[in-house]
Structure formats: C-alpha cells, structure tokens
Amino acid sequence: MQFAKWTEVAQASVTREILKITQQPGVISFAGGVPAPELFPVEELTRAFAEALTDAQSSLQYTVTEGLPALRESVAGLMTERGVNCSADDIALIHGSQQGLDLVARLFLEPNDLVLVEETTYHGAVLAFNPHGVRFLAVRMDDQGMDVEHLRELLQQERPKLIYCTPTFQNPTSVSLSRPRRQVLAQLAAEFEVPVIEDDPYFGLQYDGEPQPVVKSFDQEDQVIYVGSFSKILAPGLRLGWVVARPDLVSKLNIAQMGSTLHVGTLLQHAVQAYLQTGGLPGHIKTLCDAYRPRRDAMLSALESVMSEVGRWSRPDGGFFVWVRLLEGFSSSRLLEAALAEKVAFVPGDAFYAAGGARDNCLRLSFSTPNVKEIEEGFTRLRHGLTQIKGTRIR
Ligand SMILES: Cc1ncc(COP(=O)(O)O)c(C=O)c1O
Numbered sequence: 001m002q003f004a005k006w007t008e009v010a011q012a013s014v015t016r017e018i019l020k021i022t023q024q025p026g027v028i029s030f031a032g033g034v035p036a037p038e039l040f041p042v043e044e045l046t047r048a049f050a051e052a053l054t055d056a057q058s059s060l061q062y063t064v065t066e067g068l069p070a071l072r073e074s075v076a077g078l079m080t081e082r083g084v085n086c087s088a089d090d091i092a093l094i095h096g097s098q099q100g101l102d103l104v105a106r107l108f109l110e111p112n113d114l115v116l117v118e119e120t121t122y123h124g125a126v127l128a129f130n131p132h133g134v135r136f137l138a139v140r141m142d143d144q145g146m147d148v149e150h151l152r153e154l155l156q157q158e159r160p161k162l163i164y165c166t167p168t169f170q171n172p173t174s175v176s177l178s179r180p181r182r183q184v185l186a187q188l189a190a191e192f193e194v195p196v197i198e199d200d201p202y203f204g205l206q207y208d209g210e211p212q213p214v215v216k217s218f219d220q221e222d223q224v225i226y227v228g229s230f231s232k233i234l235a236p237g238l239r240l241g242w243v244v245a246r247p248d249l250v251s252k253l254n255i256a257q258m259g260s261t262l263h264v265g266t267l268l269q270h271a272v273q274a275y276l277q278t279g280g281l282p283g284h285i286k287t288l289c290d291a292y293r294p295r296r297d298a299m300l301s302a303l304e305s306v307m308s309e310v311g312r313w314s315r316p317d318g319g320f321f322v323w324v325r326l327l328e329g330f331s332s333s334r335l336l337e338a339a340l341a342e343k344v345a346f347v348p349g350d351a352f353y354a355a356g357g358a359r360d361n362c363l364r365l366s367f368s369t370p371n372v373k374e375i376e377e378g379f380t381r382l383r384h385g386l387t388q389i390k391g392t393r394i395r
Pocket of ligand 1: 084095096097098122124166171199228229230234240241
C-alpha cells in the first residue's frame with residue numbers, strides 16, 4: 001500500500017490520546033474541550049426532530065448542496081446579531097466548523113504554501129491543512145490575541161496563502177482578539193489580499209463583558225471567511241456549522257462539499273431550522289453561560305489556592321479553557337504524569353504549537369465538563385500530585 005505523503009507527518013491528536021485515558025473510571029478530566037452533556041436541550045431537539053419528520057418525504061430525501069434556504073436565512077439572522085450583514089446566498093452549510101476548515105483548505109492550499117497561524121492554535125486546523133503539504137508560520141500572541149504588528153511584518157516578508165485565526169475565546173488559551181486588532185486584521189487581509197479564516201465556535205459563550213463584533217464585520221473587501229458552528233452552543237453531535245463568505249467562494253465551497261458528502265443531512269437541516277424557529281436559542285445560550293460561569297470561577301479559585309506558587313494563568317471571559325504557564329523549572333509533561341497518577345487529566349500545552357516554539361511549560365485546563373465539586377476535587381488531587389514533583393524540577 002502506498003499512502004499519500006502527508007500521512008507520514010500525520011499524528012493522532014495528543015488530545016485524543018489523553019481523552020482515551022479520561023474514559024477510565026474515577027478520572028476527573030480537565031482535558032476535553034467538549035460541551036457539558038447534561039446541558040443539551042434534549043426535549044427541544046426531540047420536538048424539533050419529530051417536527052422535521054412530519055414532512056418525512058422531504059426531510060429523508062437527498063437535497064441540493066446549498067441546503068435549506070430557510071435555515072440559511074436563520075443563520076444569516078444569527079450573523080446579523082454578530083455584526084455581519086449577510087443573506088442566505090453568503091452562507092454555506094457544513095458538517096461542523098471542522099469540515100469548514102477542510103473545505104476552505106481544499107479551495108486555497110497547494111504543496112509548500114505558507115499558512116499563518118497564531119502562536120498557539122487549534123490542533124484540528126493543523127490536521128485539516130496538513131494533507132496539502134503546507135508550512136506553518138506563527139504570529140506572536142499576547143493577552144489581546146494575535147499581535148497584528150507582527151502579522152504586518154510577516155505579511156511584508158512572506159507570501160502566505162491563508163491566515164488562520166480563532167479570535168474569540170481561543171482554543172487553547174481562551175484569549176480574545178481586542179476590538180482594535182480585529183479591525184486591523186481585516187484591514188491587513190484586504191491590503192495584502194490574503195484571506196483570513198475566522199474560526200469562531202465559542203462565540204456566545206461569554207460569561208463577563210460585552211461580545212466583540214466578529215472580524216468579518218470589519219471586512220470591507222470580503223477577505224474574511226467566517227466559520228461558525230452549532231457544536232458548542234447547541235450540540236456537537238449534530239455536526240452542523242456554516243461558512244459566511246462572498247457568493248463566488250460559497251459556490252466553490254458547495255462544489256467541494258458535493259465532492260465530499262453531497263450535502264449536510266436533510267433531516268438535520270429541517271430539525272435545526274424547526275428548533276431555531278422556536279426562538280429558543282438565545283435563552284439556551286444564556287442557560288449555558290449561567291452553567292459554565294460558576295465552573296470557570298471554581299477553576300480560577302482552585303488554581304489560586306493550589307497553583308499560585310508554580311504558575312500563572314489568564315482569566316477567561318468565556319469559552320471552555322484556562323491556559324496555565326508554569327514558572328521556570330516546572331515541566332507540564334512531568335506534572336501530567338503526576339496528575340494522571342492521581343487520576344486527573346489535562347492537555348499539555350505543546351500540543352497547540354503548529355509552527356514550533358513549544359516549551360514544556362504550559363497546560364490547557366478545560367472547565368466545561370466537570371461540575372464545581374469535581375473541579376474542587378480535581379485540584380485537591382492536583383495539590384497532592386504537585387507535592388510529588390515539587391523540588392524535582394525535571395526539565
Ligand atoms: C477552534 C475550534 N475550531 C473548530 C472546532 C471543531 O468544531 P466543530 O464541532 O464545529 O466541527 C473546535 C472544536 O473543539 C475548535 O475548538
């Protein structure tokens with residue numbers, strides 16, 4: 001068997017490997033980046049699927065790749081709330097944002113192309129881009145997200161094909177790009193004519209402060225390809241997301257979709273449209289925020305009492321993660337070993353550096369699935385794990 005060359009560099013995601021460990025009984029996991037299953041709106045979705053099946057002859061049939069106009073109009077309505085004026089024609093339906101990354105990559109990337117990514121970035125995007133044999137270059141980040149002046153320098157020196165960015169509650173750091181930088185990012189994309197993928201699955205999961213307008217809302221020249229998802233705000237098992245882009249790109253994306261899966265499931269489209277028509281989504285997102293906020297707070301206070309001598313971390317306004325940077329002399333892989341021995345899991349930070357530069361000193365802790373009690377218990381165990389490694393300073 002002769003596999004394609006890119007498979008030689010393909011690695012199973014570290015996150016997935018750790019997630020296997022978290023399946024073991026008694027493990028408290030801060031590793032996953034998945035929504036809390038007890039918060040899924042099961043009754044509402046049951047009703048929506050039942051309603052979709054009342055018109056079974058259409059909802060169980062193939063449909064056109066573009067998908068249901070009514071659903072695309074509802075998504076355009078969601079985008080208006082995010083500051084983007086668009087219509088159903090600007091929207092392509094996809095199987096979750098992950099597929100959006102795959103399809104956009106197919107439209108743009110060729111072997112040896114350069115993709116600019118944030119210093120830490122979503123590993124799934126790397127998996128989607130890798131089959132095209134691309135190179136990655138990292139743009140520096142700080143507590144306001146991507147450093148757009150560094151981006152400008154890189155754009156002056158290099159000719160990247162794409163910029164990939166997760167501006168809202170980034171996976172893994174939960175850092176959000178400041179409003180002025182969002183504007184500059186859109187301007188730079190226009191000036192240098194480099195498309196930006198704005199991957200935005202955490203939009204809406206905002207526990208404090210006001211939401212920032214999405215980068216796409218500053219996009220005068222149509223260089224931003226916005227990728228949205230129902231995974232985090234409704235349920236990832238639906239596998240439904242959307243792309244907002246200019247109509248010619250949407251049309252090419254639909255051709256790529258045709259070659260991939262023909263279209264997003266018809267029943268799913270009818271059901272999600274039925275759900276959206278009830279007007280329940282904003283209330284559901286508020287319920288999610290009210291449930292995740294205390295988990296975030298519990299994690300922040302547990303960090304304060306357990307890890308203040310070994311690390312520093314951000315205080316996220318939303319999303320699923322706290323990003324911890326260990327102080328000099330402490331190692332995240334060593335801490336992971338000690339944590340796993342105590343039946344606590346997290347993801348070491350190295351997994352999120354696509355363009356190198358990883359040091360063994362960061363961790364991504366997720367507060368989305370454990371409840372407040374479990375978070376507290378997890379940190380009690382971590383405290384014990386820490387006493388095992390303190391002083392050993394393995395690096
Ligand atoms: C930044 C980012 N992009 C994309 C995805 C994939 O999400 P979806 O379920 O919409 O495919 C995730 C999932 O965790 C993510 O964190």
